[in-house]
Amino acid sequence: MMTPGRLEVGLVGTAPELAIMGLALAGAGHFPWTITEPAPADRERVVSLLRGVSIQSPAEVVAATQLIIIGAGEGETVAEIVESLAESWRPGQIVLHTSAEFGIGVLEAATRKGAIPLAIHPVLTFTGTSLDLHRMKDAYFAVTAPSVALPIAQALVVELGGEPFVLDEDDRAAYADAIATVAEFSRAIVDQSTFRLQEIGVEHPGAVLRALAHSAVEEALRASSDGAIDPIGRWLDETSSDDED
Secondary structure (H helix, E strand, O other): OOOOOOOEEEEEEOOOHHHHHHHHHHHOOOEEEEEOOOOHHHHHHHHHHOOOOEEOOHHHHHHHOOEEEEEOOOOOOHHHHHHHOOOOOOOOOEEEEOOOOOOOHHHHHHHOOOOEEEEEEEOOOOOOOOHHHHHHOOOEEEEEOOHHHHHHHHHHHHHHOOEEEEOOHHHHHHHHHHHHHHHHHHHHHHHHHHHHHHHOOOOOHHHHHHHHHHHHHHHHHHHOOOOOOOHHHHHHHHHHHHHHO
């Protein structure tokens, strides 16, 4: 696997993972020194994480850097950000977005100008704090890129501390749906359970459920690690057995 050279990194957007990925790349020897304006609520945190970083306009970030990471936050889309910079991209730049749902097609405006498109999504829920740096070391990253650029994408993921796996462009939507299901249902189930415990007077219900939740998820992941289990079929079998009893 090739190792990319040391790159000047620009961060465009307000997604919480941007500062963390910039910080991780700095630890690998790259130079994340320019970003666009963070969301107001996140500004102090981002500037604190990326000390000495310069805040510039999106066009200035693109003009000054070799690797541009796009993370669309609330009210933003990758497509809108890329199209708004259509005249700023230049040949040889690496343009990377972090959206789960899209592959490299959404980077077409940059690709037309000769930029190298990468779609790299960390399979992780980000807090936007340094805690995420440790979590990334156990995380997988979905990578979509032209075949000639796959080694670059995979090497960047390794430098971020993660494990890359290749995902076809046409499979990104299904992938996004799968990971959203895990995140949303996990949160909803925990919220429901903690609420019910609170109703019966259990103090610190989150702490009470922590070991159970972690062990239950770990066991489910272990049991389905080879992807051979049909969860719907298993649930129907179990339901049928209960009905018979």
